[in-house]
Amino acid sequence: xxxxxxxxxVEAMSDTTSTTRSLDDLRTRLEEILPAAQAxxxxxxxxxxxxxxxxxxxxxxxxxxxxxxxxxxxxxPEVRITSVDGGSPAVIARMPAAHGxxxxxxxxxxxxxxxxxxxxxxSPPFEPEVRExxxxxxxxxxxxxxxxxxxxxxxxxxxxxxxxxxxxTVFVEGEEECGSPTFRPFIEAxxxxxxxxxxxVADSANWQVGVPALTSSLxxxxxxxxxxxxxxxxxxxxxxxxxxxxAPTQLARLIATLHDDNGEVAIDGLxxxxxxxxxxxxxxxxxxxxxxxxxELSGTxxxxxxxxxxxxxxxxxxxxxxxxxxxNTIVPTASAKISLRIxxxxxxxxxxxxxxxxxxxxxxxxxxxxxxxxxxxxxxxARTGTPGIELALASLEAAWGVPAVQTGLGGSIxxxxxxxxxxxxxxxxxxxxxxxxxxxxxxxxxLHLGDFARVCLAEALVLTGAGALHSDRSAARAQPxxxxxxxxxxxxxxxxxx
Numbered sequence: 075x076x077x078x079x080x081x082x083x084v085e086a087m088s089d090t091t092s093t094t095r096s097l098d099d100l101r102t103r104l105e106e107i108l109p110a111a112q113a114x115x116x117x118x119x120x121x122x123x124x125x126x127x128x129x130x131x132x133x134x135x136x137x138x139x140x141x142x143x144x145x146x147x148x149x150x151p152e153v154r155i156t157s158v159d160g161g162s163p164a165v166i167a168r169m170p171a172a173h174g175x176x177x178x179x180x181x182x183x184x185x186x187x188x189x190x191x192x193x194x195x196x197s198p199p200f201e202p203e204v205r206e207x208x209x210x211x212x213x214x215x216x217x218x219x220x221x222x223x224x225x226x227x228x229x230x231x232x233x234x235x236x237x238x239x240x241x242x243t244v245f246v247e248g249e250e251e252c253g254s255p256t257f258r259p260f261i262e263a264x265x266x267x268x269x270x271x272x273x274x275v276a277d278s279a280n281w282q283v284g285v286p287a288l289t290s291s292l293x294x295x296x297x298x299x300x301x302x303x304x305x306x307x308x309x310x311x312x313x314x315x316x317x318x319x320x321a322p323t324q325l326a327r328l329i330a331t332l333h334d335d336n337g338e339v340a341i342d343g344l345x346x347x348x349x350x351x352x353x354x355x356x357x358x359x360x361x362x363x364x365x366x367x368x369x370e371l372s373g374t375x376x377x378x379x380x381x382x383x384x385x386x387x388x389x390x391x392x393x394x395x396x397x398x399x400x401x402n403t404i405v406p407t408a409s410a411k412i413s414l415r416i417x418x419x420x421x422x423x424x425x426x427x428x429x430x431x432x433x434x435x436x437x438x439x440x441x442x443x444x445x446x447x448x449x450x451x452x453x454x455x456a457r458t459g460t461p462g463i464e465l466a467l468a469s470l471e472a473a474w475g476v477p478a479v480q481t482g483l484g485g486s487i488x489x490x491x492x493x494x495x496x497x498x499x500x501x502x503x504x505x506x507x508x509x510x511x512x513x514x515x516x517x518x519x520x521l522h523l524g525d526f527a528r529v530c531l532a533e534a535l536v537l538t539g540a541g542a543l544h545s546d547r548s549a550a551r552a553q554p555x556x557x558x559x560x561x562x563x564x565x566x567x568x569x570x571x572x
Contacts, residue, residue, distance in 0.1 A: 116202040118218040119211040125185040138163035148228040161256030162248035171241025179270035182220035183250035186213035208520040215521040216514035219507040220276035227533040278506035281479040286470040289504035291482035293415040294453035308403035321408035331436040337372025345420040347383035362510035382482030422450035451488025462501040469535035
């Protein structure tokens with residue numbers, strides 16, 4: 075169905091079926107249930123559901139139980155908590171479709187990132203607080219707001235979906251922030267329960283407050299840990315210093331080879347996708363990223379290209395003695411974790427090999443360097459102009475009142491490739507509850523409450539439009555609905571459109 079027809083269909087909802095509420099009716103109903111949705115979100119934020127190794131797993135279990143209770147309250151007839159291979163608890167809720175009708179799978183995750191220095195937060199990270207139309211707290215945006223967007227959309231239109239026979243499955247993962255280690259075996263073990271025609275992943279971001287976005291590309295990620303050793307043990311820096319350079323210095327010299335003088339990633343052979351057609355003003359990027367005043371930015375080219383379609387590398391952790399514990403010794407060992415974001419169209423295994431080869435080639439002869447390979451996450455590139463994307467764009471425009479932007483995202487959601495491999499007939503829509511000021515993963519993470527309401531309305535419109543989408547797809551079964559991940563480095567469809 076062309077985009078204008080999708081827009082007309084969404085705007086004239088009340089004329090399509092006697093069981094369909096008009097758009098105005100949905101807005102009114104949404105206003106009535108938003109206070110409860112916000113209260114439920116605040117309750118979820120209070121649970122410190124960090125699934126990383128070394129953290130107490132009990133809050134993650136408690137978070138799963140809270141999500142299950144919310145989905146039961148939303149009227150989902152089948153709800154259960156489960157896991158595979160010792161993974162964190164996930165929630166599956168199902169409302170089976172009538173014969174011949176489509177099923178929509180709604181994905182989110184209930185685990186959260188560690189908080190970092192809690193003293194740096196304006197308010198305690200697990201004590202939600204509203205300030206100037208934003209809800210602050212760890213997980214308020216990423217991704218407990220995604221969970222509540224699904225719950226709220228179901229509260230809005232579940233009865234209509236049941237009347238129309240449209241099936242809904244909700245899958246809320248409990249270990250996304252630590253890399254989804256059991257995601258692939260989980261969806262393979264639950265393939266029949268999770269099979270769907272349309273998959274909505276609510277774990278991305280909008281263009282800005284008041285302007286919605288549909289994410290059409292994501293960078294992938296690979297990571298390594300580099301261990302540098304120079305001595306069997308620490309020795310007096312005054313007596314032995316000179317012939318031996320300490321491990322942190324040698325590690326720093328190795329890390330410095332990973333970028334050129336302009337701040338561009340200096341690993342030979344990495345793929346770059348085409349520059350996006352939409353760009354972000356530098357002043358907005360500086361404000362959103364909280365760049366210190368007076369500093370130059372790294373790299374060259376459009377801001378969005380540096381964020382979305384080119385590789386980026388960060389050192390995300392260093393093990394070395396703290397300043398507080400420093401003594402006058404030559405430090406014998408130091409380690410760093412390196413995260414490399416890879417462009418759409420790049421092969422993670424190839425990028426990993428290039429990163430390791432660079433580190434090996436530049437390892438100093440004055441130190442022992444060991445490289446431990448970590449995660450490999452695939453990038454994602456959506457097809458354009460598919461029925462699902464057109465429905466999503468029309469629904470976002472109806473909910474926000476302005477056209478949606480198709481964007482890339484510099485972050486990674488590697489499991490999308492797994493979803494498309496296990497469910498090749500499904501189309502994936504990557505939607506967002508965040509905005510550039512949300513500071514996901516950072517200090518003072520927050521959610522814009524006005525945009526949260528619009529996310530819920532847009533998702534409700536996509537859900538109610540899924541029946542017509544399925545009919546269109548069935549009529550054109552010979553051509554796939556789209557949404558496959560692009561992993562061919564020669565792909566040319568890597569641009570975004572406004």
